[in-house]
Amino acid sequence: MVGVRKLSYAKALNMALADELAADPAVCVFGEDIVAGMAGLTLGLHKRFGSDRVVDTPLSEQGFAGMAIGAALAGRRPVIEFQIPSLLFLVFDQIANQAHKLSLMTGGQLSVPVTYIVPASGSREGWAGQHSDHPYSIFAHVGVKTLVPALPSDAYGLLRSAIQDPDPTVVFAPAQAMGSREALDIAELAPVPVGSARVHRPGTDVTVVALGHLVAEALLVADELAGEVSVEVFDPRTVYPFDWAALTESVTKTGRLVVVDDSNRMCGFGAEILASAAEAMPLVAPPRRVTRPDGAVLPFARQLDQAVQPQREHLAAAIRAVMDGR
Amino acid sequence: MVGVRKLSYAKALNMALADELAADPAVCVFGEDIVAGMAGLTLGLHKRFGSDRVVDTPLSEQGFAGMAIGAALAGRRPVIEFQIPSLLFLVFDQIANQAHKLSLMTGGQLSVPVTYIVPASGSREGWAGQHSDHPYSIFAHVGVKTLVPALPSDAYGLLRSAIQDPDPTVVFAPAQAMGSREALDIAELAPVPVGSARVHRPGTDVTVVALGHLVAEALLVADELAGEVSVEVFDPRTVYPFDWAALTESVTKTGRLVVVDDSNRMCGFGAEILASAAEAMPLVAPPRRVTRPDGAVLPFARQLDQAVQPQREHLAAAIRAVMDGR
Amino acid sequence: MTGSVSARAGMALDTPALRYRMIRLIRGFELRALDLVDAGEIVGGIHPYIGQEAVAVGVCAALRSDDLITSTHRGHGHVLAKGSDPARMMAELAGRETGLNRGRGGSMHAADVGLGILGANGIVGASAPISVGAAWAAHHAGTGQVVTTFFGDGALNQGVLLEAMNLAALWRLPVLFVCENNGYATTMPISGAVAGTVVGRAQAFGIPAVTVDGMDTEAVLAAAHEAVTRARAGDGPSFLECLTYRFEGHHTMEKQYRLDYRTDAEIAQWRQRDPLALAGARLSTVERERIDAEVDEQLAEAVRYALDSPHPDPAGALDYLYASGLRGRAGWSA
Amino acid sequence: MTGSVSARAGMALDTPALRYRMIRLIRGFELRALDLVDAGEIVGGIHPYIGQEAVAVGVCAALRSDDLITSTHRGHGHVLAKGSDPARMMAELAGRETGLNRGRGGSMHAADVGLGILGANGIVGASAPISVGAAWAAHHAGTGQVVTTFFGDGALNQGVLLEAMNLAALWRLPVLFVCENNGYATTMPISGAVAGTVVGRAQAFGIPAVTVDGMDTEAVLAAAHEAVTRARAGDGPSFLECLTYRFEGHHTMEKQYRLDYRTDAEIAQWRQRDPLALAGARLSTVERERIDAEVDEQLAEAVRYALDSPHPDPAGALDYLYASGLRGRAGWSA
Ligand SMILES: Cc1ncc(C[n+]2csc(CCOP(=O)(O)OP(=O)(O)O)c2C)c(N)n1
Ligand SMILES: Cc1ncc(C[n+]2csc(CCOP(=O)(O)OP(=O)(O)O)c2C)c(N)n1
Ligand SMILES: [Mg+2]
Ligand SMILES: [Mg+2]
DSSP states (O other), X not given: OOSEEEEEHHHHHHHHHHHHHHHOTTEEEEEXXXXXXXXXXXXXXXXHHOTTTEEEOOSOHHHHHHHHHHHHHTTOEEEEEOSXXXXXXXXHIIIXXXXXXXXXXXXXXXOOOOEEEEEEESOOXXXXXXXXXXXXXXXXXXXXXXXXXXXXXXXXXXXXXXXXXXXXXXXXXXXXXXXXXXXEEGGGOOOOOTTOOEEEEOOSSEEEEEOTTHHHHHHHHHHHTTTTOOEEEEEOSEEESOOHXXXXXXXXXXXXXXXXXXXXXXXXXXXXXXXXXXXXXXXXXXXXXXXXXXXXXXXXXXXXXXXXXXXXXXXXXXXXXXXXXX | OOSEEEEEHHHHHHHHHHHHHHHOTTEEEEESSTTTTTTSTTTTHHHHHOTTTEEEOOSOHHHHHHHHHHHHHTXXXXXXXXSSTTHHHHTHIIIIIIITTHHHHTTTSOOOOOEEEEEEESOOTTXXXXXXXXXXXXXXXXXXXXXXXXXXXXXXXXXXXXXXSSSOEEEEEEHHHHTOEEEEEGGGOOOOOTTOOEEEEOOSSEEEEEOTTHHHHHHHHHHHTXXXXXXXXXXXXXXXXXXXXXXXXXXXHHOOEEEEEEEESTTSHHHHHHHHHHHHSOOSSOOEEEEEOTTOOOOSSHHHHHHHSOOHHHHHHHHHHHHTTO | OTTTTBOSOOOOOOSHHHHHHHHHHHXXXXXXXXXXXXXXXXXXXXXXXXXXXXXXXXXXXXXXXXXXXXXXXXXXXXXXXXXXXXXXXXXXXXXXXTSXXXXXXXXXXXXXXXXXXXXXXXXXXXXXXXXXXXXHHHHHHTOOOOEEEEEEGGGGGOHHHHHHHHHHHHTTOOEEEEEEEOSEETTEEGGGXXXXXXXXXXXXXXXXXXEEETTOHHHHHHHHHXXXXXXXXXXXXXXXXXXXXXXXXXXXXXXXXXXXXXXXXXXXXXXXXXXXXXXXXXXXXXXXXXXXXXXXXXXXXHHHHHHHSOOOOGGGTTTTSOXXXXXXXXXXXX | OTTTTBOSOOOOOOSHHHHHHHHHHHXXXXXXXXXXXXXXXXSSOOXXXXXXXXXXXXXXXXXXXXXXXXXXXXXXXXXXXXXXXXXXXXXXXXXXXXXXXXXXXXXXXXXXXXXXXXXXXXXXXXXXXHHHHHHHHHHHHTOOOOEEEEEEGGGGGOHHHHHHHHHHHHTTOOEEEEEEEOSEETTEEGGGTOSSOHHHXXXXXXXXEEEEETTOHHHHHHHHHHHHHHHHTTOOOEEEEEEOOOSSOSSGGGGGSOOOSXXXXXXXXXXXTOHHHHHHTTSOHHHHHHHHHHHHHHHHHHHHHHHHSOOOOGGGTTTTSOTTOOOOOOSSOO
16 A cells, blocks of 8 residues: 555545554544444454454443543543544533543543544535534534544544544544545655644635635635635644644734634634634734534535535635625 | 512522413423422422422433423423533533424424523532533534523523523523622513623723623623723623624724633634624724633632633733723 | 324224235335435435334334324334325425425434324434423323334433433333334344343333334234333333344445345345235235235325425525524625 | 553551451541531532441452542542542642642542542543443453442433443443442432332343442442452452441531431431441450541541642643643633
8 A cells, every 4th residue: 555546535544543553552443333334434444453452332322432431541542433423412421521621630640542533524415403513613612632634644644643642532524525535645644743734725815714624615715716816725624722823824924814614603613713813813804704504403405404504605705705804 | 579689699590480380380390409409499499389390300311301302392391400510511412412403303393492500500619620611602502592691680581581482591500690699679570581682881992791600700890990991891691692783782882892701712602702793893902802711621729720710800901901902 | 281292193003904004105115215215316315114114003003193202213114103194204305395394304303293203313312211201291291192212222222211211110101112123233233232131121120021023013013002001091111122123224325335244144034024924914915905006006196296396495494493483693694 | 551550559458457447537537528628628518428438448348459440429438448548638628739639629539540549520420431441441451450330329320320331241341330329319319219129220231239238348348359259250240239328418518408308317227337336346445446546646647738738829720631731722811
């Protein structure tokens, strides 16, 4: 597996997990149907690493999320796969109230290196309201490290970093990115530091912050508008911790800011970026957000589902509005 | 119980619940130790309304939060009391993924009039990390109606409105407000509409947005700075839905904005207010937030606990900074 | 206040012929739905109920029309057996405005409140406490309603279902817990997931629990009838373990994978106990053929109805989000 | 990798005299802690363990020093019995930098990882799956460690605890589930909360479960010894129901209310089976008095140590938040 190839996002995650399992005997995986590997993440890993390392669990998310903490306290580095983003709601106590808090509450005696991964977050067309959430803003609010890779290389590099990290970390792999491919040299895949942004396309007029599958959309819009406005596409890669220095640099250059964000508007990721920019960055025009609506629940029918997700045309309109100083 | 008296916040909640139980036979209450009424909310209500209406439950938060949905679907208006704010994490699936979504997902066939109330949210000195959360921003993000009354009269009025509301609603009663008192005429207590803000003190230089127990702090700071700066103290009373029209009016007048917010900084309520103002309100100076730190976990020791909560001195400094245009 | 949710009467299921008819209806519905998934008319796929029809039909045959049910991700059979119009159900799967949920819910969230169907659920186990709460309300309102909650063997490991059983037992509520033990939760065999026995898990809460042949409608009906009678008499919840099997993959998406969690031989063996054949064998060939023809006609019409129905207007994407009519802010401005 | 968490040896508990000594230590510790709550030196109050000492001591007497435990909101007894220094524990309750958790955790979160104490927990039931996970790790590392999880009767109704029992049973993990049945969850009597029996709930998962006299250390020790032996032999989890009683209120705050969930007569009756007296009766008066004097001296020193210790520096309020050393943004700028 050397040399340049078109690597898919799903395969990149699978390789990252395999490489971590191979590199560190403490790494193990819990989840439902992960022996079969239907979500792609664990494909072939049970065969390679065995039942002691890749463990199919009963439908007891709270139970095995709690177990992952205990295993972590005893020296393991568990990765847990969740089939549905909202299963994170089911284990919110285990993540936000247990894993996240144990280090501080024990005065540093404990640390909880657990990785939670949803290898199909956000809308999966036709899966309706309970399967289409994108709750990364919630985990960032709580203060759990929250990673949303956009490209296969980042999916690889961030998953490796998440597993190596001594703290609990949630990785969202957007369903709409899972099939994307990137031409790259496998030998150059490497861990990507948590908290470091990446500028996918430099620009001088406006900074567009995009996450996950929306990075590709933002790049398309930037191309579309190229004759009109010079767009810098800024991908934080990790929602929390956020690379404020890099954003400050970008906005200092462009003076204008648009965020496109697949989470609900109110108190979402987009709100944080705008707020932080308004506090401390030199904006020359009011910033804008393109988000899911307040309180959004994704309806089932395709037309409705799409009507609730941020689309390229809205991003283009927001960019134009910001350029107009509206 | 007529005429002017000093009504405590806890008693106001208790009266609101009693009045709703008396007014509507569909209203019922579930929770732990609510027959004894230790949290104050349900004091005396079991005696008055009986075991069919005021129901002590086993320690099965998910079970009874689910039950409340079912009872609501069958025509009841359940109120659930939680002894600890983070118990909302335990039932996050029931609130965010079930109660909140059923109306849209069933095309309006179902509605879920459940009220969730935490009669001691935020820091309770000495209760440490798992008992001191103030997660209102999370519920607002999800789109669940989220109320944080500051005064006894609002505690009364908002709890009544929450119970009458056809949608799921979370009410946070800050521990640090529970003992506060207000001189008022009991006969004038009335439901307070969800989504309507209240200006506690008019001012012309800067709008300070404060919620819950921080309203009283903001008023003290406004007094303190009175010779220096004219502070308008703006209490949204409900985090979601938010009274944007009223805030726009206030900020249009003052041109300056500071938010004091007892939730974590990242993607919190304060972020939303600053973002919305930056997008569409006529700010003449960069706005500021005073919040809990990113990812905060409240440490046990009193000195540490306090060091993590927003304090008056920080609010005063933020107001001065905004006045200086810093 | 309770009872208002269930006014319309469903299909009568009180003879073996009517029960055969319903099994045939569900089977035919699912086969047509599979076709529509392949054709791209049903987006996102379905969890087919094929093979398990005797459970839904046997249980619903024991219910009153004002009784309530909650269902699962594999819920089409429950919804049809309780009486929903297959045309509106198919329209829902096809995401049309005429669907049961106006195209907002789809396969995993079908509800028909007028028939006492409080809804399927995408989260395994989540329906159980909802049912217990509805039963609590019915109990206190004295309506005599019984609430049935369907779930799979996988749900037995969800804490919230166990909590719900405890609450129902403690308060002697009129709940019927129906476990459709089809041997697997997706690829996980029950032996790898459930320590102890299925009925033992319910019995530990003091809930009467029996195991029945879930391929035989009449056996399911008999057991359900006993349980429902007990609930209606005020004697609390019961638990049925129905031994059954799904003939298709877990979800239509399963076809994309080569999975080996069960053998062809095992599937073939269970297919020999096809509930459709078992129920059909109770009728004369003539009667069976007459029913089959009627049902096929009805289903052809249902498919036509679904596909002829309008798609929802995107402008209404957030309609029904709040029962109060609240409108939050859009995600972008014009 | 496992095993590193438990290096230091706790107090030996291998004679009746040593066990009496530990019961006396816990009792004395709690009485002094109650005084410090009254004096305002312990902020937020405590859940006193008084009356239940025989459980912690009997169970911990059956453990190896490298065995692990998890505990509850009512956890002082468990932590002391596993060997923590009462001075550092008292310093923790008083919120001092010298406390077990450097004053960051307080009463409900005391941990002492070097002694295998993975921590108390403020959320009822939450420790159980953590213990199962640690047991899973120990099992696969072949350390022979056993993990004990203490919980109250109230926790029996938490789904996550039931899930944890299923997982432990399924995978035959070395876990000892210890239910301290003190008859109440705050004001809720067990009869109002638990349908079926306590041991039946564990047995339903195929877990061997027995009920023992939780006021008698020796009875607890015997049952725990059997369970621990089974776990160490690779024969999976066990469950102990220890019948016990708390002599004080649920929490020190309870004094503010006039609660009538239990009668004075009931309390008096249980006090006649005081575990301290039962354990003391096994020793000569001389020996007992010698131990009492030693313990009182030790505890006086512990209180002195705690109160003389420095308060943490507010500048370090968020120290230890991230093991990686990550520092988030402050809540305000200077
Ligand atoms: C709590 C939860 N965990 C996981 C899933 C994903 N999932 C959907 S169906 C299913 C298997 C369910 O098995 P079972 O309960 O036996 O029902 P069956 O599919 O066999 O009808 C899983 C794992 C889910 N929807 N909810
Ligand atoms: C999940 C959860 N629900 C509620 C509480 C509040 N609470 C703390 S202790 C307690 C009672 C616990 O009873 P039990 O488990 O019997 O332990 P005991 O207090 O009797 O030792 C309650 C309700 C909590 N901490 N966690
Ligand atoms: Mg199944
Ligand atoms: Mg108890």
